Amino acid sequence: MKKLVIFGVGLIGGSVALALRKAYPELHIVGIGRALQLHDTNLQTAQKLGVIDEIGIDLGQALESATLILIATPVAQTPAILQFILPHLNKNTVITDAGSTKADVVDYATSILGERVSQFVPAHPIAGAEKSGVTAANATLYFGKNVIITPIAGTNSTAIDMVTAMWQATGAVINRMPPTQHDSIFAAVSHLPHLLAFALVEELATRPDAQDFFKFAASGFRDFTRIAGSSPEMWRDISLANSKALLGELAAYQTQLSLIENLLKNNDSAGLQSLFERASAARNAWAHQQAITDKEQTDKQ
Numbered sequence: 001m002k003k004l005v006i007f008g009v010g011l012i013g014g015s016v017a018l019a020l021r022k023a024y025p026e027l028h029i030v031g032i033g034r035a036l037q038l039h040d041t042n043l044q045t046a047q048k049l050g051v052i053d054e055i056g057i058d059l060g061q062a063l064e065s066a067t068l069i070l071i072a073t074p075v076a077q078t079p080a081i082l083q084f085i086l087p088h089l090n091k092n093t094v095i096t097d098a099g100s101t102k103a104d105v106v107d108y109a110t111s112i113l114g115e116r117v118s119q120f121v122p123a124h125p126i127a128g129a130e131k132s133g134v135t136a137a138n139a140t141l142y143f144g145k146n147v148i149i150t151p152i153a154g155t156n157s158t159a160i161d162m163v164t165a166m167w168q169a170t171g172a173v174i175n176r177m178p179p180t181q182h183d184s185i186f187a188a189v190s191h192l193p194h195l196l197a198f199a200l201v202e203e204l205a206t207r208p209d210a211q212d213f214f215k216f217a218a219s220g221f222r223d224f225t226r227i228a229g230s231s232p233e234m235w236r237d238i239s240l241a242n243s244k245a246l247l248g249e250l251a252a253y254q255t256q257l258s259l260i261e262n263l264l265k266n267n268d269s270a271g272l273q274s275l276f277e278r279a280s281a282a283r284n285a286w287a288h289q290q291a292i293t294d295k296e297q298t299d300k301q
Ligand SMILES: NC(=O)c1ccc[n+]([C@@H]2O[C@H](COP(=O)([O-])OP(=O)(O)OC[C@H]3O[C@@H](n4cnc5c(N)ncnc54)[C@H](O)[C@@H]3O)[C@@H](O)[C@H]2O)c1
Pocket: 007, 008, 009, 010, 011, 012, 013, 032, 033, 034, 035, 042, 072, 073, 074, 075, 077, 081, 098, 099, 100, 101, 124, 125, 126, 127, 128, 129, 130, 131, 132, 133, 134, 231, 234, 238
């Protein structure tokens, strides 16, 4: 890999850049921001930190001889970026993305890229944080973490191999699944939890006496709401892109809340105890399995 062009050098794009610098010492990394200009403070910081080598200001020049283009912007930016790229896309360049939703990205790529969709490999790293921007990037973010690839029918196998090798070079573990399956899983285990965290904080913060509550909020509140500090733009885009699956998960959660509400109203001590026992056992089993998997991944690297 010789030249990597990243649209969106934030937490995710910046962390890919930092990880790949180690794996490919000769790699030249070009960062492209919201506008093609040198005075992008995020990209200037990225250059100062050594995350990118160059700020892209001429698209034709930036994409010339690019080995790989990574789109790591909020997902609603994807169609405009693909349209922007297409006239300058060389036939050997591979495009990938890191968006948290996949069916929308696959639809955009299929309709915008036409037969050049063979060069596009949709992907999603399952690692992140509530922090945004290049200053939050780190080289080990993907180490031992899953990356889901959701290839499109026409995706070229060489392109898939390149993106697989790229993520493996960051220390990630590759999985494949169809985009709709991806979106239904992540609606449940990632998108809904973010919605709930935003909702809880919003409900408390808009009370006239909010400060009385925040003053005494401690680790339980911190753990539950950490992700409510995440990028509003990113989560707006994810929620809208995956709204169908997300609404389904929200309905299932509301059913569960209604069950708990009834248990409380009926003073059903045994019912509450057994629900909490089941949930606690499932959560602890998941955490235990995660710890084993994390250790296996670390031992393998
Ligand atoms: N943060 C996470 O936990 C996480 C995890 C996995 C995947 N993702 C996905 O990765 C993508 C990036 O997320 P992030 O956390 O790095 O966000 P971020 O806010 O840290 O970085 C995004 C960057 O994209 C830039 N940008 C926005 N529009 C652009 C455009 N049109 N052209 C070029 N640059 C543009 C922004 O200026 C910003 O620097 C999102 O699609 C998100 O869904 C995020």
